[in-house]
Amino acid sequence: METWRGPTSPAATLRWRAAAGTAAALHRRAAATTAAAASALDAIRPVPADQREQHELAERLRAAASLLAPGWLGAPLDAQSEDAPLGGPALPAFVRIGIAQPLDDARFPAVIPLLGTGHLTVDADSRDPRVAGLLRSVLLRLLAAAPAGALLVRGVDSATSGQLFAPFAPLADAGLMPPPVTDRAGLRAVLTEAEQWVRPTRPTTARYNRHDRTLLVVIGSLPELTEPADLARIGALAREGPEAALHLIVAGWPPPPLTAQTSQAPLSRSTMIALRNPYALVGDPPGASFGSPAPHLPGTGLNAPVFLDESPPVPLLDRVCRDLAARFQADYRRTLDDLLPEPSDGLWTESAAGGLGTTVGHAGERPVPLGFDERTPHWLVGGRAGAGKSAFLINVLYGLCARYHPDELALYLADFADGTAFTEFVPERADGFLPEDGAEPGRPWLPHVRAVGVQADREYGLALLRELDAELDRRATEPDQRRILCVLDEFPMLLAEDDALTTEALGRLESVARRGRSAGVHLILTSGPTPALAALRARRDSFLAQFPVRVALPGGADVLEPANDAAAGLPLGTAVVNTAGGLGGPRGATRGHERMVRFPDPHADPDALALLRHRLWADRPAGSAGPAVFTGYLAPPRPDGPEPTADPAGGVVALVGQVVEVPLHPAAVPFDRSPGRHLAVLGPGSAAEDVLDGLARSLAGQHAPGEVRFVVAALVAEAEPTAAALSAALARRHPVDQVDAAGLAAALDLGGPGYLVIFGMDGADPDTVPVERLRALLRDGPARGVHLIAWWRGIRRFADLIAAVAEPEPSTDRAPAPEDTHPDGTDPDGTESGGARSGGAESATEPGNAATIDHLLFLDVPEPEVARLLGRAVRWRPRPGRALLYDRRTDRASLVVPYATPTEVSTR
Numbered sequence: 046m047e048t049w050r051g052p053t054s055p056a057a058t059l060r061w062r063a064a065a066g067t068a069a070a071l072h073r074r075a076a077a078t079t080a081a082a083a084s085a086l087d088a089i090r091p092v093p094a095d096q097r098e099q100h101e102l103a104e105r106l107r108a109a110a111s112l113l114a115p116g117w118l119g120a121p122l123d124a125q126s127e128d129a130p131l132g133g134p135a136l137p138a139f140v141r142i143g144i145a146q147p148l149d150d151a152r153f154p155a156v157i158p159l160l161g162t163g164h165l166t167v168d169a170d171s172r173d174p175r176v177a178g179l180l181r182s183v184l185l186r187l188l189a190a191a192p193a194g195a196l197l198v199r200g201v202d203s204a205t206s207g208q209l210f211a212p213f214a215p216l217a218d219a220g221l222m223p224p225p226v227t228d229r230a231g232l233r234a235v236l237t238e239a240e241q242w243v244r245p246t247r248p249t250t251a252r253y254n255r256h257d258r259t260l261l262v263v264i265g266s267l268p269e270l271t272e273p274a275d276l277a278r279i280g281a282l283a284r285e286g287p288e289a290a291l292h293l294i295v296a297g298w299p300p301p302p303l304t305a306q307t308s309q310a311p312l313s314r315s316t317m318i319a320l321r322n323p324y325a326l327v328g329d330p331p332g333a334s335f336g337s338p339a340p341h342l343p344g345t346g347l348n349a350p351v352f353l354d355e356s357p358p359v360p361l362l363d364r365v366c367r368d369l370a371a372r373f374q375a376d377y378r379r380t381l382d383d384l385l386p387e388p389s390d391g392l393w394t395e396s397a398a399g400g401l402g403t404t405v406g407h408a409g410e411r412p413v414p415l416g417f418d419e420r421t422p423h424w425l426v427g428g429r430a431g432a433g434k435s436a437f438l439i440n441v442l443y444g445l446c447a448r449y450h451p452d453e454l455a456l457y458l459a460d461f462a463d464g465t466a467f468t469e470f471v472p473e474r475a476d477g478f479l480p481e482d483g484a485e486p487g488r489p490w491l492p493h494v495r496a497v498g499v500q501a502d503r504e505y506g507l508a509l510l511r512e513l514d515a516e517l518d519r520r521a522t523e524p525d526q527r528r529i530l531c532v533l534d535e536f537p538m539l540l541a542e543d544d545a546l547t548t549e550a551l552g553r554l555e556s557v558a559r560r561g562r563s564a565g566v567h568l569i570l571t572s573g574p575t576p577a578l579a580a581l582r583a584r585r586d587s588f589l590a591q592f593p594v595r596v597a598l599p600g601g602a603d604v605l606e607p608a609n610d611a612a613a614g615l616p617l618g619t620a621v622v623n624t625a626g627g628l629g630g631p632r633g634a635t636r637g638h639e640r641m642v643r644f645p646d647p648h649a650d651p652d653a654l655a656l657l658r659h660r661l662w663a664d665r666p667a668g669s670a671g672p673a674v675f676t677g678y679l680a681p682p683r684p685d686g687p688e689p690t691a692d693p694a695g696g697v698v699a700l701v702g703q704v705v706e707v708p709l710h711p712a713a714v715p716f717d718r719s720p721g722r723h724l725a726v727l728g729p730g731s732a733a734e735d736v737l738d739g740l741a742r743s744l745a746g747q748h749a750p751g752e753v754r755f756v757v758a759a760l761v762a763e764a765e766p767t768a769a770a771l772s773a774a775l776a777r778r779h780p781v782d783q784v785d786a787a788g789l790a791a792a793l794d795l796g797g798p799g800y801l802v803i804f805g806m807d808g809a810d811p812d813t814v815p816v817e818r819l820r821a822l823l824r825d826g827p828a829r830g831v832h833l834i835a836w837w838r839g840i841r842r843f844a845d846l847i848a849a850v851a852e853p854e855p856s857t858d859r860a861p862a863p864e865d866t867h868p869d870g871t872d873p874d875g876t877e878s879g880g881a882r883s884g885g886a887e888s889a890t891e892p893g894n895a896a897t898i899d900h901l902l903f904l905d906v907p908e909p910e911v912a913r914l915l916g917r918a919v920r921w922r923p924r925p926g927r928a929l930l931y932d933r934r935t936d937r938a939s940l941v942v943p944y945a946t947p948t949e950v951s952t953r
């Protein structure tokens with residue numbers, strides 16, 4: 046009789062017996078099953094090579110296969126009942142790949158070891174329908190048979206643009222299996238994830254992370270021109286993967302060589318399938334042999350042609366994927382309500398005296414509480430983009446706001462990336478700013494939230510930390526029952542530069558974290574995956590040591606200790622909550638300090654969220670103010686209401702923008718009667734021109750009609766249109782002279798109250814506008830209500846002029862003493878103030894010389910130039926939408942966001 050590969054012989058029969066015996070030996074993890082299979086197979090004896098014996102052998106192998114790969118793992122999928130239960134007690138060790146057919150009428154399921162053992166390769170890729178069928182059926186079997194959540198799958202398929210995995214889309218929608226990647230970048234991301242998965246916990250001892258879950262990477266086809274380096278990474282993963290619960294199914298392996306150097310060896314530790322027509326040859330599984338009677342003899346693979354399983358019926362695939370997704374979602378069907386107190390209990394029933402607490406999620410059926418008190422004062426939260434960080438934070442913040450009265454809890458929120466986490470807490474208005482007083486906001490605000498920084502500058506973050514530090518100073522003498530929670534989202538950006546701001550921010554973080562613990566000031570820091578975290582942790586006396594609570598969302602394992610792999614492979618909507626600084630513990634041991642929680646998506650029901658927000662807002666204590674909102678990417682509108690009017694000395698205060706500080710406040714330039722009350726706007730661009738324009742309009746609005754005279758001059762051509770438009774606008778309310786340089790010279794003697802608004806002062810010819818007359822104006826103008834507000838395009842001309850006007854002259858006038866020195870001797874951005882200085886502006890500040898300009902507003906002037914002019918260090922990074930306001934009298938420099946460009950003058 047002829048078998049498929051040759052005449053049947055006792056030796057061949059022996060090989061069959063050995064094959065089954067080997068398979069049984071491989072099944073170590075299913076000992077009982079294996080024992081049963083082995084005993085079934087041991088009964089096989091060498092038999093005469095007749096058809097009857099062959100049939101009997103096939104029958105026994107069929108029985109063995111049903112023991113090794115029961116249910117979903119081995120059943121013919123086209124006959125599989127749609128009601129067959131999903132999930133099993135343990136990860137499957139064997140899986141069917143097709144039907145072996147040694148004789149025309151003798152068949153048995155071909156079963157290979159995979160999970161727990163090695164990998165599978167096929168020499169053709171997903172473009173071959175037989176390969177696509179095999180991959181889909183193996184994947185379906187494994188997913189259907191694995192315990193829920195135990196098998197994580199990553200798909201790669203370039204040749205069919207991911208179509209191979211299309212039937213599994215419901216799993217992607219549910220967040221169970223990400224959509225397949227289809228290009229080289231995607232492949233690299235998958236390989237990186239797999240490498241992290243197998244990364245030794247401690248490289249020196251080469252011990253491997255051991256996961257409770259298994260990662261299966263299924264490559265249906267490699268991207269075209271996959272680079273040898275990436276192929277080598279696959280090879281390395283194959284070698285190291287199985288011990289770390291990583292397995293590969295790679296179709297199209299080995300890939301066709303591009304050059305002799307790039308030809309790839311078979312993937313180690315894999316069962317290889319070679320396609321023939323119409324059947325396939327199946328090689329030996331790793332470390333064992335289907336066909337060799339003894340391990341030391343070379344294996345020949347399975348001695349029977351195998352007809353690979355076809356793609357499972359679409360309805361079956363669909364049903365299984367939907368069921369798995371539905372189960373997963375059922376577990377996640379909890380809502381934000383499940384984290385809140387019972388509605389019947391009402392709002393704000395808990396006391397913050399001993400600490401704050403809320404429910405952050407559920408571990409199984411059990412709610413998991415987490416809080417802020419002396420034991421767990423601060424939290425560090427990590428997760429990759431899209432991991433649900435905002436969702437987690439929003440749950441926490443609403444949970445706290447529902448439990449504690451605004452008198453017991455104040456929130457400060459800031460994000461530094463382009464995230465949208467906190468827009469949720471910004472009262473709605475198209476421009477992102479707080480509605481006018483009394484207006485019903487489109488989006489109510491939470492009475493607990495004092496300040497929100499959206500896409501905030503690093504300076505804002507530092508200001509927030511300074512404010513908290515100052516609050517802690519206050520609390521040292523006057524304890525305050527109200528707890529403060531400050532959330533800094535993407536905090537590594539605050540520390541991203543190697544500069545003085547980072548140094549100070551680190552110090553403040555340390556101080557706030559250390560002192561806040563017992564003083565009721567708490568922090569949540571969040572971060573995406575970044576090497577900065579490891580670097581921060583490695584610092585001696587790292588402030589992170591003050592953060593015992595670590596919350597790792599998907600991709601956030603680096604907030605845990607490196608040896609703790611509890612967060613590996615977390616699906617969306619889950620987090621590892623660790624209260625021991627991220628420390629792990631023995632595998633399998635109950636870790637009292639660590640829970641895996643599931644948390645709901647608070648935006649899944651926007652109406653419920655809006656209702657809750659409205660409830661919190663409607664119940665706010667009388668007199669509550671909305672949060673101060675700083676939106677980094679918007680120029681704030683000039684305040685609508687009347688400008689702060691005349692100060693006691695009879696001058697006005699011009700507002701140039703918003704100081705980047707906490708609490709937010711306007712940058713005010715007083716125009717009172719003392720010498721030097723003038724403003725220079727410095728910078729080359731049109732933004733400076735716009736600032737001057739806006740300021741002049743705002744000043745016009747502060748005076749009764751006809752009360753002051755405006756003299757407007759454009760001494761550089763580029764500013765003429767602006768000057769003309771401004772003059773026209775101002776003229777609706779006040780007398781205006783639009784003049785040239787000569788007219789300006791004449792106006793220096795203006796007798797009555799007025800403003801000289803000069804665009805392009807650097808264009809003034811000293812012969813036309815004499816320095817001594819300018820000096821007289823700077824010194825004496827304010828006393829008669831005349832102020833200069835002028836724009837210089839370049840700092841050099843300004844410095845020259847100021848040096849010239851500041852030259853000592855016989856005078857007994859003395860500049861007034863500084864009114865306001867920063868208490869800690871630093872200016873608002875932390876640079877040292879005061880001290881002996883030299884330089885242009887310097888001489889302008891010398892006592893006895895009052896011919897000077899008190900206020901300088903820098904736009905787009907490099908830090909060294911500003912420092913040189915001021916004769917002292919400043920911390921300033923010019924960028925669009927930001928200005929530095931320097932007040933000569935107080936020697937303070939403040940970062941300012943200039944108000945939005947005006948469109949028309951106030952018509953009051």
Ligand SMILES: Nc1ncnc2c1ncn2[C@@H]1O[C@H](COP(=O)(O)OP(=O)(O)OP(=O)(O)O)[C@@H](O)[C@H]1O
Nearest residue numbers: 429430431432433434435436464617618644645646
């Ligand atoms: N518990 C959850 N269950 C299901 N989906 C969720 C859950 N939490 C968040 N999501 C969804 O995941 C997506 C990302 O969530 P979220 O915006 O909270 O992530 P993030 O980490 O803040 O992202 P980024 O850092 O990019 O802003 C959103 O579409 C959200 O609806």
